[in-house]
Every structure is written in structure tokens, then in C-alpha cells.
Amino acid sequence: MPPFIVPVALHTPSHSGVGDLLSYTSNDPLPPGTPVRVPLGAREVLGVVWDADEGTGELPEGASLRPIAGVLDGIAPLDRPWRRLVAFAARYYQRALGEVALAALPPQLRDLRPEQLARRLRRPTPAAEDCVDAIQTIALSAEQESARAQISSQPGPFLLFGSTGSGKTEVYLRCVQEALESDPAAQALVMVPEINLTPQLEERFTTRFAPRFGSQAVVSLHSGMTNPQRLKSWLAAHSGAARIVLGTRMAVFASLPGLKLIVVDEEHDPSYKQQEGARYSARDLAIWRGREQGAKVILGSATPSLESWHASRPPTAEDPEGGRYLRLHMPSRIGSGIGVGALARVRRVDMNQQPRRTVFSAPLLQAITERVARGEQSMVLLNRRGYAPVLHCVDCGWKSDCPHCSAHQVFHKTDRTLRCHHCGYTVRVPRHCPSCGSADIHPMGRGTEQLEEQLAALLRNVVRPDGQAARVTRIDADTTKAKGALEAQLAQVHSGEVDVLVGTQMIAKGHDFRRITLVAAVQPDGALFSSDFRAPERLFALLMQAAGRAGRDAAYVAAQGTQSEMWVQTYHPQHAVYEALRKHDYEAFAAQQLAERAEATMPPFAYQALVRADARTQEVAQGFLTAATAAAHAAALPGLDDGTLILFPPVPLTIQRVANVERAQMLMESGSRATLQRFLAAWQPVLQATRSQPEHKGLVRWLVDVDPLVI
DSSP states (O other), X not given: OOOEEEEEEOOOOTTOSOOSEEEEEESSOOOTTOEEEEEETTEEEEEEEOOOSSOSOOOOTTOOOOBXXXXXXXXXOOOHHHHHHHHHHHHHTTOOHHHHHHHTSOHHHXXXXXXXXXXXXXXXXXXXXXXXXXXXXXXXXXXXXXXHHHXXXXXXXXXXXXXXXXXXXXXXXXXXXXXXXXXTTOEEEEEOSOGGGHHHHHHHHHHHHHHHHOTTSEEEEOXXXXXXXXXXXXXXXXXXXOSEEEESGGGGGOOOTTEEEEEEETTTOGGGBOOSSSOOBHHHHHHHHHHHHTOEEEEEESSOOHHHHHHTOOOOSSOTTOOSSEEEEEOSOTTGGGSSOSSOEEEEEEGGGSOTTOSSOHHHHHHHHHHHHTTOEEEEEOSOOSSBSEEEETTTOOBOBOTTSSSBOEEETTTTEEEOTTTOOEEEOOSSOTTTOOSOEEEESOOHHHHHHHHHHHTTTOBOTTSOBOOEEEESTTTTOXXXXXXXXXXXXXXXXXXXXXXXXXXXXXXXXXXEEEEEESSOGGGTTOSSTTHHHHHHHHHHHHHTTTTOOHHHHHHHTOOOEEEEEESOTTOHHHHHHHTTOHHHHHHHHHHHHHHHTOTTXXXXXXXXXXXXXXXXHHHHHHHHHHHHHHTTOTTTTTTOEEEOOOEEEEEEEETTEEEEEEEEEESOHHHHHHHHHHHHHHHHHHHTSGGGTTEEEEEEEESOSOO
16 A cells, blocks of 8 residues: 655745645554654654645655654644634745744754653543542622623623722633533633743642642643643643643643633733734734634733723724723722722823932832832833943943944842843943043933832831831842742732832833832833834833732722822823823723724734844845835735735834844835735735845745734
């Protein structure tokens, strides 16, 4: 009997033109989704048997195909819904099928030969546990119960618009419980935007569900885990042993044959958009996957993305169909009925009225001092790490520019280094100006490291109720590099060992700090006048999320007899962003922003993509994009022939040089998503042909970013 021809998806070089699938031979028929080891050049790599257009067939005369090296027995084939998800993501985000498929699998699986995997699978599994019949739950508020009931009775997708502290997580828990109890094979996927949010979420889910479904029923899946840990969690999800998967954006590709519910918490967060390789949106793929696999999808946020807000608009006379999501509203904080204000009072400090170079205004410093003296905690937010963004010479004007990037090296005082946050280039701080030799070099601007130092000095004489001095600590990417560092620092905050927490946006997201009653944003104005049309949306979301960290424990606030507050130091106190923040009025802010975008025909009223080119010179990068544009017009590609798509001229990126590579990009826009997709699919071979021309040999790489978040 002749061998079978098997199409296999594997990770071939990007834009190599090899094709999505390569053919191999097998002595036995292999079902689609089977993981296999195959030869590729001189290497042996992991691949996945894919769906064949014509099924199996005989070898063409004269053809010579290489045989499959081995089958990873013991792993059930990846099912058709998973393969359709991968195929859709590759097609929509303009990447190779094999690249997306292999990136979705755990890294350790790529390195294991069949016999190694067999040994791994033979390891003893935990013994069956005695599980209780009932899950211990807490009573829901009226708003929570209303949301739960609608999710239970309606198909969705759902946008759970709940204020910070309104109890969205408890609604997620109840919905997961219903899904799992209704079907013994049901699985749920719960996603969060940041790795540092998974431990506290895993603790809550394990506490709730382990007694009923066993300690192995809840697993995490994110890039912060070791490769063996990721493989173990992935295998548990793929086999159905894990009933609940908690993870970051990568978890959207987890193999979950029994998927019945997807939760995307903090759905507005930009972290759900991948910024390297296949630039997918995990939130958008979750919506697609839920529809394809018959799973309900809940998007949750106190500050929804404007795309999701628009998609959940209720029907009106002018728009009788409304959006495709069902909006559920939970405006009240849990426990707010005991006489305490539900949300933090917003106080704006006009920095125009403060002495020049003031870091902490007198009213803010006094408010923090009073909180410390009462034993309460405060949080200070500055979205810039390091001690200062740049060092400069007073005499000649020298600045600490990175020699490899069009950016400054950031001054880090702790280890006396200048560090580029783009390419990682690090040097010791010079004793004298490298340009003129002057010793008069000083930091310019402020980062979280400097804020921590200054605040500690300002509070050095402030005493806590227990007689000890005030304690200030900092949480940012620099202080949490070591394994377990973040968990240790958060534990100190929760135990009350810290009085003032200084940090970047990573402390403003999702954390349930029970004793924080004051939050302050000291320099938030930078985003108000950005060229990025999404900057006001991101700033408003960040400040609303930060404000939500204050006064989360209503009983504690009541016992203290205090009012939780959000302080904003600004030179533009009357700006519309701060006016909406003062009123906690997301709906008014969203209406104003959507009106502006509709007038300017920007997302969600238009669809965009970027093509970026990296080269040794800016001329080569822009030249490639210009040539590819000319070729697209010459070929009258879809959208250009009828004017339904616009190609804008190439421009340098804001930071145009990183690691000695020049970067340029061009934007394309259409009122139709389908038109944009047809154009991109037709343009791919044109881009590849342009890349192969001799005049573009200096091009390092090019990539497509569909639905970009940063332009």
C-alpha cells in the first residue's frame, strides 16, 4: 500500500513564501490535529497535521517527499475548533498558519521527541480526591444577581460594565460555577491582562472550586511560568482534566475541547494586544472563538474600550439594531450602602498655582501625612520608572542619548547606571560630561525611583499610630525582576507594613488593596495632547482604575471615619478628561470621544492596519513602503480600484531608531473591514515581490499590524 500524503503546519521562516502547509509521507493515516515531528532542512521540528483539501492521496509521479519522523502519541489530536481558531487568526492578522499554530503550543512540546513525551506522560497523576457536592458561595447584591441572571438566560456576548469594587469577579465566579455544574465536561477560560494579577485570581478560584472539583481543576497559563509548568497546565487543559484555565492573552489559544465560557477581565487593557510576531488581539479572538465554539463570552471593565462600548450600544430609533453585545451595568460598589461614598472623591490640584519645580503640592502632602498618621495607606502613581528620564550637562547641553536608539538613556540611581528602555544598552553614570568634561551634570525630569526618595524624605518625621516612622516602598518593573519579588512586596502592602506605595501603572490594575484610602497621580498631563488619538482614552482608563484602588473596603473606610480620595496634580484642571474623572462619568467621556472619532472617521467607525518596515537606513525603510504602495496602485488591488481604501504616505515611527535599526510605517484605512482584509491578502505577494528587489536589500524585516493600538 503506498504511503499517505500528510499536510503539516510548521513554523517556516516569516514571509519565506514556502506556503502554509508542507507535505510529508506517513505509513498510516493521521487525523488532522495530530502533533508530529518532521524533518525541515537539517533540523527536526514540531508540526501539526492539518486539514487536507483533497484528503489523502497517492504520491505524484516523480515526487520525493520526506517521511514524518515520529508521532507524539499520548496527546489527543487538536480538535477542529482549535484549528479553525488558529487558521482565522493567521488569516486575519496576516501571518503564516504554522507560525500561529506552533506559537500556540507550549514551548517544551516543541523540543520533546515522542519517546521523551511518552516518559513525561507516564508520570503518576495525583490520586482522586474526595470532593464536596456543594460550592460555598456568598450572597449577591441586586446588581450582581441581575447581571448573573441575564448572562444565564441570554446568548451574549456580554459587556459587564461595573465600577471598580462593584463585584465583577464574584459574577465571573458564579457564571463559571453554573457552566461547570451544567456539564461534567465543561471548561471555562478566564483571562486577565497582566501576569501579576494571576496569583490572586488563582487563589480565589482555587478556594472556591477546588473543594468541589479537586485541586487539579484550576490551572494557570502565562509566559511567567517555566516551560515544564506551561506544558503541565496545557496538557491538563487539552485533556479536559483542568476545568478552569486562568491566563493572560496567550491563553486564548489554549486547547479547551469542552469550552463553555470565556471571561476577559479588564477587557480595555492594551496588554491584550500582542506587540511582537503575530499581532493578535486576545479580546477580539475570544469573541470569535466563543461564537465558533458555542461558548458564552463576558467582557468586564469599569472603563470599557470605546470599541466594546460602541458594540454594546442599546437600540434607538435612529439605530434600531444597536450593537452586537449586551451591556450589563453594575454602578454600585459592594458595601457602599453603609453610609460611605461609593467611589473616591476626585480632587484636582492646579499646579499653575504651585511654586515652580514642585513635585508634591502642599495640599497633597498634607493629605498623605494625615493618612499615615491615622494608619491608612496611600498610593502615588507615576507612569515612568527610573530616577530621571535623562541626565544633562548644564554647561554644554549634553544629554544621555542612547547611541543605538533615537531615545534617551534613563538614569537609575540605585545602581548608578544609564539604561535604554528600548534596546537595553547600559553604561555606568559618567563622573564628568562626556562632551565637555564638566562635572555639572544633573538629572532632568522624574521617575518612580526619585519619587520614592523624595517622598521618604518629606515623610521622615511623620509617625504611624504604632509610633514607627512612615514607610514608603516602590513597585515597578525594576523592583520586581527577581522571582517572587512582586508577591513579597504585595504581601507587605496587604499586611499594612507599607504606608505609601509608589509605582507605575502596574499597581493601578486589578489589585484589591483593602487599606488604601488615597490615590494620587502626580504628573498625568503628558497624554492629554499626544498625537495618538487613543491617548485620552488610555489616560482616563488608567486614572479611573487607579481611583478604584482607594476605599475598596467600605467597612474599613467607615471605621476610620474617612473619605477615600483621588488626587490629580495637573496644569490643565478644566480639561474634559479630568472633568469626567471628577464625576466618575465614563458614559459622558465615551460619548464625547465617540462623537470626535465619528466626525474624524476613526475606529470604531473605520478599520485600520499598519505596515512597518525595519532597515539599516530610514531611506531604505521608506523606499520599500513607497515601492510597495506604487505596486499596489499599479495592480489596482481591491479597495484602491474603487477608492474605498486609503493608503497614507510612509513616515518614521515616533522612536524611529531602535538597536541601530531604522523604522518606518504606513497606515491604511477603510470603512469596511472586509475591504481592508481583501486588500491585505492581495498585497502580501506584492510585498514579498518588492522585498526581493535588489534596491531593497537593506531591508531587515517588514510586518503587518491589523487593528493597531498605537499609530
